[in-house]
Amino acid sequence: MKLIIAEKPDQGSTLASQFKPKRHDGYLEIPPNEVFTDGAYVTWAVGHLCQLVSPEDYKPEWKKWSIDTLPMIPERFQYEVTRSKAKQFQVVKKLLKKPTVTEIIHAGDPALSL
Structure with a gap:
């Protein structure tokens, strides 16, 4: 079974609309058909589901920006789920x-690179 991840709910609905999907909370289920012989799920990311953690989460001294603490480049970037998009x-x-x-x-x- 395929999982299709769209960027936004309306995009997901448009992609699935021709297959008469069954609606669920946060995703659509496409029944088996000629294109998706095992069926498929369509869900969406609602934009960005994750974000970089705040600078002070890396080092307390990065809470207040100053020329002395720049550049703020952590050894390893960390991410967190955006609270409003946790569900x-x-x-x-x-x-x-x-x-x-x-x-x-x-x-x-698509991501564009120039």
């Missing part, structure tokens, strides 16, 4: 862990 993060995580999911399709905006 959708859990939906995506649950779908990713399903043993029936064998393929992930990125359906968000």
Whole structure:
């Protein structure tokens, strides 16, 4: 079964609309058909589900910005789930862990490099 991850709910709905999906909280389920013989799930990231932690979470002295503490470059960047998007993060995580999911399709905006 494929898991399609769109960037936003309306994009996910548009992608799944031709397959008469079953609605669930935070995702859509596409029944088996000619394109998705095992069916598929469509979910979304609602923009960015994670963000970099605040500078002071790395070092307390980075809470107040000053020329003495610049540049603020941690040894290893850390991320946290955006609080307002925690519920959708859990939906995506649950779908990713399903043993029936064998393929992930990125359906968000493409990253551009110049």
